[in-house]
Amino acid sequence: MTSAPYASRERSTKERILGAAEALFATHGFAGASLRQVTAAARVNLAAVNYHFGSKDKLIEEVFRRRLDELNSRRLAALGKIANQDETQLEDVLDAYIRPALDLSRTDGGGAAFVRVLARAYAEHNDTLRRFLSDNYGHVLRQFAAEFGRLLPGLAREEIYWRLDIVTGALTYAMADFGIIQRKSDVAERDHREAAADHLIRFAAAGLRNPSVSNSPVTR
């Protein structure tokens, strides 16, 4: 009924928990953010987490699933529009890979926080999480590798993966705003991230096109 004792909530309890968890995991890490912090920030009862998600670990997994499903479907959609076409440039594929991550980091609903959560997951080096990411989203990377391979016929498959790995590392680092470059006060955060993505795409394109293949130690 509309005669609830307190004001009706705009968002459900589950959604408020997910949002608060995302922000706090980004700031304090998975072990560092307690369920008491999460439920206090979400203004829900402590027991609501275990009621709705079962456990803290399941909550963490759900925080990932909610964002990654959308991120990777966007990546695949962008890739589908340009894959196997004659006029496709390397920058287009990089854009399909990087831009959705940038867009995610700009969404109002906590996407920026999630990008830091994602970076943290890499750092955690947790095998369970790695398996979860590999199982659910490994096919995305494989499709991008195939398209990069088509556009870079001079590179072996393994070389493609080495370089994609470097791009992913730089992307993770950049989108999580780890960097040494501090955003100036007169630059909006989205403009800062836009500039970061722009630099990253250009840098990555040059690195990917590099004809120098390493099968011997670096000359000096």
Next chain:
Amino acid sequence: MTSAPYASRERSTKERILGAAEALFATHGFAGASLRQVTAAARVNLAAVNYHFGSKDKLIEEVFRRRLDELNSRRLAALGKIANQDETQLEDVLDAYIRPALDLSRTDGGGAAFVRVLARAYAEHNDTLRRFLSDNYGHVLRQFAAEFGRLLPGLAREEIYWRLDIVTGALTYAMADFGIIQRKSDVAERDHREAAADHLIRFAAAGLRNPSVSNSPVTR
């Protein structure tokens, strides 16, 4: 360097704590690794941490200081040998920046673990730790930026920092072994890291040399 294998019993209590803390922080994070785990792994009494270091936070800081001081000086020493010389190549400067991190990750006694700890520190986004790292590394980064600027006269100072930021991100990611590339069983870990550094240097050199700059120049 002077530590022999299986010498843990002869090492001091402080050193055993530092080694065990480094390994456990790398695996479980700063919040995730308890002092009980650390002291059990080091085979010392629980109270030894607070006796020798004062607190867990001070222990964390000491784990960093021990490694960063050496990495710091090695990078500057390598840079000092090639800076401001006519025959210096871009790859030489990148090598001076990247190779000490690789060497650190190959040292016995926990260096590889520390690289993961360092990557985790970036992910933690903790202001205290960032300040600590900035104080220790700020001048190093500035010296490298100056040398890169000399070798890349076509790039603005800010562009140099953008690209160095990307290199640092990829280096952090690669050295911490976050990557999707799984080391094959017949490849030794040091060979795997050597290959990663080799790929990274080539990739970074191509990215740094890229004449294409952002179409939205920043005015100072």
Next chain:
DNA sequence: GTTTGAATCAAACGATCGTTTGAGAGTACG
């Protein structure tokens, strides 16, 4: 032999952790 002080130890401190419980509020349907 006595004293001194650093180092180690078992034990316990209070705080906080994730999780569980059981009662109660609210809603829907007969």
Next chain:
DNA sequence: CGTACTCTCAAACGATCGTTTGATTCAAAC
């Protein structure tokens, strides 16, 4: 009405956390 079901709530559970305490060990100094 009664019943059933979903959700919320305060409270407490046992476990583990970082830290502290006080006794004990032991080698060097006096």
